[in-house]
Amino acid sequence: MVGWLWYLGMLVPVIGWVQVGLQAHADRYTYLPHIGLLLMLVWLIPAYRMERGISRGTVAVLTVSVLLTLAGLSYKQTTVWKNNQSVWEHTLNCTKNNYLACANLAKEFERQGQFDQAIELTAQAIAYHPDSRLYNELGNLFRKKGMLDEALKQIEKALEMDPNQMNTLCNKASVFLRQNRIEEAFACYRQAMEQNPNDARIPAKIGVELVNRGRTEEAVPYYERAAQLQPDSAEAQVEIGRLLVNTGKPEQAKDYFIKALNLDPRQPGIYTYIGDGFLQMKQYPEAVKFFKQALTFKPDFSAAQEGLKKAQAGLFQQENSATKPD
Secondary structure, three states: OHHHHHHHHHHHHHOOOOOOOOOOOOHHHHHHHHHHHHHHHHHHHHHHHHHHOOOHHHHHHHHHHHHHHHHHHHHHHHHHOOOHHHHHHHHHHHOOOOHHHHHHHHHHHHHOOOHHHHHHHHHHHHHHOOOHHHHHHHHHHHHHHOOHHHHHHHHHHHHHHOOOOHHHHHHHHHHHHHOOOHHHHHHHHHHHHHHOOOOOHHHHHHHHHHHHOOOHHHHHHHHHHHHHHOOOOHHHHHHHHHHHHHOOOHHHHHHHHHHHHHHOOOOHHHHHHHHHHHHHOOOHHHHHHHHHHHHHHOOOOHHHHHHHHHHHHHHHHHHHHHHOOO
């Protein structure tokens, strides 16, 4: 009775009356209820043996046979859980019209670079469950395969269903960049930024694309915006600092580098970037100090070594010119 009550009691939270997550059924849902069945067997088998007069040897043989059978079945089941691909392939074999399994298996093929299989499965998922994210994913797959017109077609379908989806807008921008439609790409990025003003990834992406095209002055406000949205990210502070140094504004860069240092005081790259800024301003003693600090954390850091040589050379020339009589 205890085992039976355990079994029935543990079925309640997993039987599907109240679904948790996207899955209605899962192998793991059987684990706890089956403890009750095992409890029943532990007490029933000895009682049944004594009632029927079955010898212990017979029970032992039957027990070993059952255990070997279960071990074989368990081993077979482990092949299903070998990796993500085997899990989703098994799921597709066991279910019908399962868009989630199609989409997840497509992701696995995408990671392996098998885009044709991924495209086929994603299209199948859309047939079962039309969804803006799936259309966007299909467009992304066509983009990766170089089929840009088809990619744009699928992305437009996604935007018809959800015009403000950030990932879809950014994906569309990526296609435009591949087609050398630069201003249209930036328009997509800006639209995504307007719809998601607190997401630092979008201004950072715009900044990177502008820098890649030599438009560094235009990139500065986007890098600044990304840094403001990530006040606890040393990397974001460093990126805007580096850009300001490269655009001839080392004084402005210094504040960002100091912020980065406060966030990550043991990062040799930050000390090196600060040293580069002082080097550009010809403040050689400060540059030497920061390059040396970088080398205390990473003695073989070539960028810091090279910067230190330049700073020491500049300091030597500065001191010599100061000591020469007029």
